[in-house]
Amino acid sequence: MTNWLVLSAVITVTTVIAQAVRxxxxxxxxxxxxxxxxxxxxxxxxxxxxxxxxxxxxxxxxxxxxxxxxxxxxxxxxxxxxxxxxxxxxxxxxxxxxxxxxxxxxxxxxxxxxxxxxxxxxxxxxxxxxxxxxxxxxxxxxxxxxxxxxxxxxxxxxxxxxxxxxxxxxxxxxxxxxxxxxxxxxxxxxxxxxxxxxxxxxxxxxxxxxxxxxxxxxxxxxxxxxxxxxxxxxxxxxxxxxxxxxxxxxxxxxxxCDTSRLQALPLEKSMKPPKIVSVAQFRPEKAHPLQLEAFAVALKKLDQDLPRPKIQLVGSCRNEADEKRLQNLKDLAIKLNVDDHVEFHKNVLYSDLIRLLGGAVAGIHSMTDEHFGISVVEYMAAGAIPIAHNSAGPRMDIVLPEDGKKTGFLAQSVVEYAEAIIEVIKMTENERLEMAAAARKRASMFSExxxxxxxxxxxxxxxxxxxx
The missing domain is CATH 3.40.50.2000 (Glycogen Phosphorylase B;)
Structure with a gap:
């Protein structure tokens, strides 16, 4: 028995040494x-x-x-x-x-x-x-x-x-x-x-x-x-x-950020209906449910004489977990009774992304401590007023005044996001164009x-x- 234990120990040590040498x-x-x-x-x-x-x-x-x-x-x-x-x-x-x-x-x-x-x-x-x-x-x-x-x-x-x-x-x-x-x-x-x-x-x-x-x-x-x-x-x-x-x-x-191509898009946007775009991978930290909840609150609070907006969630799915998250968002839209006003766009081509950005009056972003926020810059370059989370990159680098003019909105809670959505919809054409122009100028500092x-x-x- 002792000899067998010694032999096993020698074999183990030899194997370890051989692997280390390898x-x-x-x-x-x-x-x-x-x-x-x-x-x-x-x-x-x-x-x-x-x-x-x-x-x-x-x-x-x-x-x-x-x-x-x-x-x-x-x-x-x-x-x-x-x-x-x-x-x-x-x-x-x-x-x-x-x-x-x-x-x-x-x-x-x-x-x-x-x-x-x-x-x-x-x-x-x-x-x-x-x-x-x-x-x-x-x-x-x-x-x-x-x-x-x-x-x-x-x-x-x-x-x-x-x-x-x-x-x-x-x-x-x-x-x-x-x-x-x-x-x-x-x-x-x-x-x-x-x-x-x-x-x-x-x-x-x-x-x-x-x-x-x-x-x-x-x-x-x-x-x-x-x-x-x-x-x-x-x-x-x-x-x-x-x-x-x-x-x-x-x-x-x-x-x-592809600011040059997006900056060629017109600042004038159709308000029939006003479109709000959300560009983010379907990952948990992107907090898409908050966007849908805020959108539902905004729809309820909007004056009846104002146009009903539409929100377009654009993102990619990396795996089955992301696919499941996307389906959960579709179910949530139905539960909140806003599914008629919500569109989902999965794994879109770049040309389609530009088209969606070009038609949006606003862009929404809701990740806490987003390290930077490329999508926020893309909104601004495309002439869509950003509604971004009041933290990290958007707050410290991106949604800052340009020439003393406001370039967008920062929010944290469902109520704050809903209020920002309503404010964008209620803006006059001149007010919106002025803010969009300031945001576009700000976005130019993040070009490719x-x-x-x-x-x-x-x-x-x-x-x-x-x-x-």
């Missing part, structure tokens, strides 16, 4: 075979949101800044091909790549389930973060570039890329954990990222505070591994500076051209610094 050899081989390329880590290349627009605009900016660098896309979408990705960039976002990706420049990842939220019913945040390490290991073993560029917020992959000898830079849309999230848990506020069961329990809330505190400590360590961190707003910048402690390596680069210029200025020192 991993070391894989890393060394990766170091030796690093390609002159930028590896873009974006596991969901079909999410259809602002993050995907940033992806393709960033790829185009890199191609323009350094044509000698290949751009390799790490994707977990198994049906993604060079042609389909190039087509998505153009059809969904109007971005024409300078050099369409070649077959070898699309690296398929087969372990994406390890970053999917459904894999972790509990401790989702840390589960996805550690899962991203495994996914990044797969990516870098398959193709090791000189530069590793994360566009999806997987900060736990940065140490892995550093191990493979890559220069690491990222575009951070929002921190995985923020000080605001921690304060909500401490205050026991129920929200999409804080289950009501936990919020009601002092003990569970205490445990979650410890969990969040530990996670924020880990997040600060991995985030500090970035050689360059681009952030999309003042709100995100303030949080990343506090969490990662690398202020000198942080650059604010506002996301690319500005993104290209700021992005290239940020990455230039990384590309032309000879040190590794």
């Amino acid at each position: 991993l070391v050899l894989m890393v060394i081989n990766g170091w030796r075979n690093r390609k002159k390329a930028v590896g873009v880590f974006h596991p969901y290349t079909n999410d259809g949101g602002g993050g995907e627009r940033v992806l393709w605009c960033a790829v185009k900016a890199i191609q323009d800044e350094n044509p000698n660098l290949d751009c390799v896309i790490y994707t977990g979408d198994h049906d993604a091909s060079p042609d389909s990705l190039t087509g998505r960039a153009l059809d969904r976002f109007g971005v024409k790549l300078i050099h369409p990706p070649k077959l070898r420049q699309v690296v398929h990842l087969h372990r994406r389930k390890w970053v999917e939220e459904t894999t972790y019913p509990r401790f989702t945040m840390i589960g996805q973060s550690f899962g991203s390490i495994y996914l990044a290991w797969e990516a870098l073993c398959k193709y090791t570039p000189l530069y590793y560029f994360d566009t999806s917020g997987y900060a736990f992959t940065y140490p892995v890329a550093r191990v493979f000898g890559c220069k690491v830079f990222c575009y951070t849309h929002y921190p995985t954990i923020s000080l605001d999230m921690l304060s909500r848990v401490r205050g026991r506020s129920s929200m999409y990222n804080n289950d009501s069961l936990i919020a009601k329990s002092a003990l569970l809330s205490r445990f979650k505070v410890i969990y969040y505190t530990l996670f924020s400590w880990l997040y600060s360590i991995v985030g500090s591994c970035a050689h360059l961190a681009m952030v999309n707003s003042s709100w995100t910048q303030s949080h990343i500076e506090k969490l990662w402690g690398i202020g000198a390596r942080i650059r604010r680069v506002y996301p690319p 051209q500005r993104f290209y210029e700021d992005f290239k200025a940020a990455v230039r020192p990384i590309f032309y610094d000879g040190t590794k």
Whole structure:
């Protein structure tokens, strides 16, 4: 029996050593075979949101800044091909790549389930973060570039890329954990990222505070591994500076908004009926139910002599959970008795999005602590008066006065949103045109051209610094 235990221990130790040696050899081989390329880590290349627009605009900016660098896309979408990705960039976002990706420049990842939220019913945040390490290991073993560029917020992959000898830079849309999230848990506020069961329990809330505190400590360590961190707003910048402690390596680069094409749309809008557009992925944090509830309240309070508005919810569905959320919204519209005044548009083409924006007198947005708010800028550029959540990006960067004139409305509660909707409908044509013109002027500072210029200025020192 003793001999068998000794033999088992020897086999176990030998196996562990063999695996460790194998991993070391894989890393060394990766170091030796690093390609002159930028590896873009974006596991969901079909999410259809602002993050995907940033992806393709960033790829185009890199191609323009350094044509000698290949751009390799790490994707977990198994049906993604060079042609389909190039087509998505153009059809969904109007971005024409300078050099369409070649077959070898699309690296398929087969372990994406390890970053999917459904894999972790509990401790989702840390589960996805550690899962991203495994996914990044797969990516870098398959193709090791000189530069590793994360566009999806997987900060736990940065140490892995550093191990493979890559220069690491990222575009951070929002921190995985923020000080605001921690304060909500401490205050026991129920929200999409804080289950009501936990919020009601002092003990569970205490445990979650410890969990969040530990996670924020880990997040600060991995985030500090970035050689360059681009952030999309003042709100995100303030949080990343506090969490990662690398202020000198942080650059604010506002996301690319197609303001030029949208600004060509007429400011004059049809009021028969007045249309309110909502552009957002069908995700829980986008708070679509609040929009429908506010719309229902507004319809009840509108004077009878005023036109009945219509709301158009436009968004993409990433998975079955999003599809279910969309169906729940349709059911809610029926329950609120506003279904005759509500339209749903799923996974629309970019040309259709422009048409919908062009016909809207207002655009509604309801996510709390939206890191930036590309859709809010798009509303303003298209001449649709924004009704946005009074927090983070919309409040700090976007819906600000222009030449002393108001550019839109900020709201938080159902009542405040309803009042803003009513105010837009009640405006005279001259009042609406004046506000829409001021909003359009404000939106011009978030153009695609500005993104290209700021992005290239940020990455230039990384590309032309000879040190590794």
